[in-house]
Amino acid sequence: MEEDLIPSPYDLLFEALWLIPIRHYLYALFIIWTVFFYNYVEFHFLGDVALQYFRCRVNLIYNPDSPIYHGVVSRCPTLHGRYVATPWLASPHLQTCFLNFHGLPPVFTYTRKLFRPSDGGTIALDWLTNSHVLDEISKEDTTPIAVVIPGLTSDSSSAYLKHLAYNTAKSGWNVVISNHRGLGGVSVTSDCFYNAGWTEDVRVVLRHLQHEFPMAPLFAIGTSIGANILVKYLGEEGEKTPLRGAVAICSPWDLLIGDRFISRKFKQRLYDRALTIGLQGYAQLHEPQYTRLANWEGIKKSRSIRDFDNHATCHVGKFETVDTFYRKSSSTQYVGNVAVPLLCISALDDPLCTKEAIPWEECRANKNIVLATTNHGGHLAFFEGLTASSLWWVRATNEFLGALSCSRHMHIQKIQESGSSGSGKLEEPSINQGPYLNIAEDGLVAAVNLEENTTRSKEATQVLNQRGPKVKDKRSFNVLCRQTKRSIWLLGYIGMVTGFPLVGMLMNYLFRKKQRPITASKS
Template identity: 30%
Template sequence: MITSMAATPHLTHSPLSNPPPLIKHAPPRLRLRLRPTRATPISTNATTTTDQFKDYHPSLEVLGGARDLFCPVIKTHLGRPYDHYPVLGANCHVETIYAAFFRNIPDVKLKRECLRTSDDGTVTLDWVSGDAKKLPDNSPILLLLPGLSGGSDDSYVRHMLVRARNKGWRVVVFNSRGCADSPVTTPQMYSGSFLGDLDEVVNHVVNRYPKANLYGAGWSMGANILVQYLGKEAGARRFSGAVSLCNPFDLVMSDEDLCKGFNKIYNRSLAKALSGILKKHLMLFEDIGGEYNIPLAANAQTLRDYDEGLTRVSFGFKSVDEYLQNSCSANYIKYAKNDPIAPDRAIPRADIKENPNCVLIVTPKGGHLGWVAGENAPQGCPWTDPMVMDFFQHLENEKAGTRQGTGNLLQSVEA
């Protein structure tokens, strides 16, 4: 699913004059979220048609206020049927598990930077090694936000990183506290509601490369955090565009679905990943007192156990439900249909239709962080990656004053 939005109806700060685009998609959903503000619809130009866009394949669902404006940019991808890879794509669980364990992981040498936050926490930024000297200071920057407990070693992150880097983009992965072996220096760890770390990362990156345009792409919980940031924080104006993939949108609904049937496997797996990070840093929580229940979090069988024992207490919520409700990115928008973690019913279709800067694209298959389809299947990049980068490159070309066609861009990537 791709959702593209330009204006979000529930901003808590003044409207941005030139808000950033965001593409958001969940395995079967890819979303393009463009301009997280109440700004007026994006103006058209000579290369973008405003005629009603109908050139998309019936296997896809395409809607949104900005459909006619931005879909022509990626019509090469939308005009083809979504053909899932035989057997693997026929079942959402098989596709999700295959992508997580068997998709190849591009070999890229990264250079790590530890960033100390204002509350003495620590996050890490992984840059492509050598790019600081190789790339011009005005090269566009793509900031990547992995999913819950994920990091720069995940295959879906590496594939997007390589594709962007091959286009001459500077790429940096934001690893949250404790993720991807990031050090933990305070009791506050991963949270779907805390935007402070992302804000400090954005300021750090922009201050380092003030001549470059900044773009963002997030997956799953990383997408949820990114969308909240774009719709809520003043720092959103720093972005020239963004993409959200596999966003659960409504964490209350996602939590409900994770407690059903086979989805319980994902629930336990995610809880185990988070509790594993916690166990590495238990000394920080010795004699912490208060409402913390560290044994519950360290031995969590579900995400709710972990959030009850640690997350909701660390960030001042009275209950897990209050924490989840306050972490829903759907609140700032006013994701494939078989995604087991990001449910189709959570997509705010009515709001996206009314939003003049939003586009939603839903694929019929894809699982969660899967999309094992297209010419790169089964072990290559997700079906969504070429489309996402063509969209980003279009935005960058417009800001740079160029008018290159997406066909030429795609050829250069494949070369």
């Protein structure tokens, strides 16, 4: 009976828990949820407050002998300072989401000009000049031009591009955003689409701007996928690019590593799915072309970026597999060939472009590259200040380009000679390279090159045909005399002056020869 009167330990436990007020349970639940959310969303507010001096410094990677660091970056206090995120956005995911859903962009209006490459496509160039009064830029204008290459499915209306364009124009530059084909409200007018490794549009746009504004120095800023395209273009062109300097923001660098990373965890898969929806929306705008060139049913069923690239990009770009496309389009393999001053900025907590893909040693080996990394910042966000009204990377970019444009370290384009091996033509032997002699009708002799202007040669042929049949040229002394007497007299005068010492030597020799017998007889 006594054993039956002893209460069960569990009953005692439940009775004790029942005595605890409900609000205490709510407090405990709130604390647990806060800790979970703080770690899951990767909040770093407490760490910034406690370890701001150590964790918020900008880490610079550069070659010890880099003239770009010592001559340009050393004059940029922003890159030698700290980046402290906005307190209520102290998370890479909050920063990235806030940038895409709002971003607090400045309000202004672009001036649009359409550029049509030779393949029939259409590229929208959205301009923001340093003065709202001057919509047109003259050919003699020497104001630097910043060419911006947007990220995946982004156009000039994106919040981060508006921040960049407004602040760059405010600092006295002219800004042009080169929208990708089919974006910015422009239809695709050819069978050519952009992708993560398509550099031809950058090449033709820069060539067009150099022709239109020959006095204005050109700089380029690439963001996200645009940064990968820019670095790949710089590596392909080397010394031949007309750019004086460049900046790459949050580049994915290695697309194969990025593809593995974005499908690794649940959080990354959410971003993967969101970007896929954006790509499907882009394809929906140009359904007739994708239906004809790609697998439209596969595009509609795509659940990831890799699926979309498999059904769309590989078909349009003629790639064998998705991995082949990623491997050929990655900019990491081109870093060593970059010949212009290049600043690269990346956040180590970027939820889209992993730090595992950053080519640390390749950037350190190239004297033209300075890599700046921060512990926080998200993807293209880097909000700073209590109101999150500005982006840190925009301020760092403008500071770097401003210091570079005033220095002697700007890149100067190397014009490739027509006879060089890079032109694809075999080099001619030295005996065929001239100079050659040309005898004019007045008797003047001039050196000419082998290469002649085609139109001039055609005009000369027409003139000869009008004069009558060709007569065989008689290269005799009498013919030359009839052409001009002045030249003959001039040649005679030159011959007499140059030959006079020889005549004197000959007479001296003969005179000494005649005197030898006389001298011998006397002896």
